[in-house]
Amino acid sequence: MDASPHELASLRGVRKQYGKVLALDGIDLAIAPGQMLALLGANGAGKTTAIALLLGLVRPDAGQALLFGLSPQQLAARRNIGVMLQxxxxxxxxxxxxLLALTRSYYPQPRSVDECVALAGLDGLLGRQYGTLSGGQQRRVQFALALCGNPRLLFLDEPTTGMDIEARQALWRAIGQLSAQGCAVLLTTHYLEEAEALADRVVVLARGRVVAAGSMDEVRRHVAQRRIRCVSSLDVACIAAWPEVRSARALGTAVAGAAMAAMPSAAAGDRGRGSADAGPDGGDRIEIVADAAEPVVRRLLAEDPTLSDLEVQRAGLAEAFIELTRDDADVAPATQREAA
Structure with missing residues (x-):
C-alpha cells in the first residue's frame, strides 16, 4: 500500500453502503502529522462511518483506507493511535x-500515569469506581485512556459531550498541548465553537460527500455573508426589503428579506419594531445579514443620520456550516442518520 509521508491516515475515493443507505459516496480525507482536523456534518452526514473506516472497524465497499500506510486492521497501525468514541x-x-494500568499495559512505551492524570484532570479520581463518576468525569477518564499509548494520532468523537464549560475548556487546553507536542488529532463535534477554538483544518460532510475542506477562513469564505449590527430609527421591515439584505431583525423577531416587500407599511412597522431594544437616541438595535456589507452600510448612513453603534462582522463557522449543510437533514431519512 502506498501512503504519502505527509499523511498519517487517509481515505481515498471511499464508498460505504449499508443496505440501501449510502453512508459515504467516494470521499477523500487525509490527516497530516501535527494537524488538528475537525470533521463536521449533520447527523447522518457520514462522520461516524468515516472514523469507523479509519479505525478498521468496517471495511470500504470501494476505495482505500490507510492508517500509517497500512491497513487499519493491522495491529502495527493501531498501536500508534488513541481513540475516544461517543x-x-x-x-x-x-x-x-x-483502568489506566490495564490500558497502559497494551503499549510498549506508554505515557506515564501522572501525565495522563494531569492532561485529563483526574486528580482525586484514581481510587473511584468508574460507575460512581459523573458523565463529565467519565468522559475525562475516557480521554485519559485514549492518551495511555502516547499516540501519534488521536481520534476524538464528540469528546466534550456531558462536560460543563470549565471541564470543556480544560480539555481544550490539554488537546492544544498534545498538538504542540506533535500529536495529530481528528475531532468530530457538534459544538462549532469547539472546532473554531481547536482546529487548523476543517472538513464538512453532507450526504456522504465532502462539501467543503480547508482552513477555517477558507470554509468561511464559502459563505460571503456579513452581519451588520447598529442602533437605528429606520423601519426593520423596510431594511429587510432592500435587495442586498437577506434578513433583518429587531430583538428576537426575524424578518425575511424580499418577502416583506409586499407587507403594508403600518403592519410591517409594527412587526419589525414592536418589542425591540431601544437605542440611546430612541432607535432600535438591529441586526442585518447581507451578501455584501458596503452598499448596506452606505444606505444606512445615508437614510439615518442618527445611526450609531455600527458593527460589521463576517460570517462565522456556524453560518458557513448551516449554508453548506442546509438540506442535509431533510434529504437524509432517519435510517440513514442512524447508519452514518
Whole structure:
C-alpha cells in the first residue's frame, strides 16, 4: 500500500453502503502529522462511518483506507493511535487506577500515569469506581485512556459531550498541548465553537460527500455573508426589503428579506419594531445579514443620520456550516442518520 509521508491516515475515493443507505459516496480525507482536523456534518452526514473506516472497524465497499500506510486492521497501525468514541463499554466497578494500568499495559512505551492524570484532570479520581463518576468525569477518564499509548494520532468523537464549560475548556487546553507536542488529532463535534477554538483544518460532510475542506477562513469564505449590527430609527421591515439584505431583525423577531416587500407599511412597522431594544437616541438595535456589507452600510448612513453603534462582522463557522449543510437533514431519512 502506498501512503504519502505527509499523511498519517487517509481515505481515498471511499464508498460505504449499508443496505440501501449510502453512508459515504467516494470521499477523500487525509490527516497530516501535527494537524488538528475537525470533521463536521449533520447527523447522518457520514462522520461516524468515516472514523469507523479509519479505525478498521468496517471495511470500504470501494476505495482505500490507510492508517500509517497500512491497513487499519493491522495491529502495527493501531498501536500508534488513541481513540475516544461517543460511547465506551467500561465496567462500572472498575477503579480509575485499574483502568489506566490495564490500558497502559497494551503499549510498549506508554505515557506515564501522572501525565495522563494531569492532561485529563483526574486528580482525586484514581481510587473511584468508574460507575460512581459523573458523565463529565467519565468522559475525562475516557480521554485519559485514549492518551495511555502516547499516540501519534488521536481520534476524538464528540469528546466534550456531558462536560460543563470549565471541564470543556480544560480539555481544550490539554488537546492544544498534545498538538504542540506533535500529536495529530481528528475531532468530530457538534459544538462549532469547539472546532473554531481547536482546529487548523476543517472538513464538512453532507450526504456522504465532502462539501467543503480547508482552513477555517477558507470554509468561511464559502459563505460571503456579513452581519451588520447598529442602533437605528429606520423601519426593520423596510431594511429587510432592500435587495442586498437577506434578513433583518429587531430583538428576537426575524424578518425575511424580499418577502416583506409586499407587507403594508403600518403592519410591517409594527412587526419589525414592536418589542425591540431601544437605542440611546430612541432607535432600535438591529441586526442585518447581507451578501455584501458596503452598499448596506452606505444606505444606512445615508437614510439615518442618527445611526450609531455600527458593527460589521463576517460570517462565522456556524453560518458557513448551516449554508453548506442546509438540506442535509431533510434529504437524509432517519435510517440513514442512524447508519452514518
Amino acid at each position: 460511547s465506551a463499554g467500561i465496567a462500572d466497578n472498575s477503579k480509575v487506577r485499574e
